[in-house]
Amino acid sequence: xxxxxxxxxxxxxxxxxxxxxxxxxxxxxxxxxxxxxxxxxxxxxxxxxxxxxxxxxxxxxxxxxxxxxxxxxxxxxxxxxxxxxx
Numbered sequence: 001x002x003x004x005x006x007x008x009x010x011x012x013x014x015x016x017x018x019x020x021x022x023x024x025x026x027x028x029x030x031x032x033x034x035x036x037x038x039x040x041x042x043x044x045x046x047x048x049x050x051x052x053x054x055x056x057x058x059x060x061x062x063x064x065x066x067x068x069x070x071x072x073x074x075x076x077x078x079x080x081x082x083x084x085x086x
């Protein structure tokens with residue numbers, strides 16, 4: 001019987017890196033093309049006008065304008081980019 005030490009692996013060391021998900025640009029902000037709006041798993045927020053969706057469900061800006069979060073068909077949450085008149 002061992003009284004002080006036991007060999008073998010530790011129970012620590014299997015935490016995964018956090019993925020930094022969430023909304024990156026909020027309602028009303030001015031944006032240019034290519035900026036990331038939301039990093040997400042699944043489509044919690046859907047792509048509206050002027051917004052594209054990447055293969056990992058990331059939403060990004062396609063056209064410059066102002067960010068607008070709103071509800072659409074079937075009560076789903078959408079994000080769109082509204083063109084600003086200058």
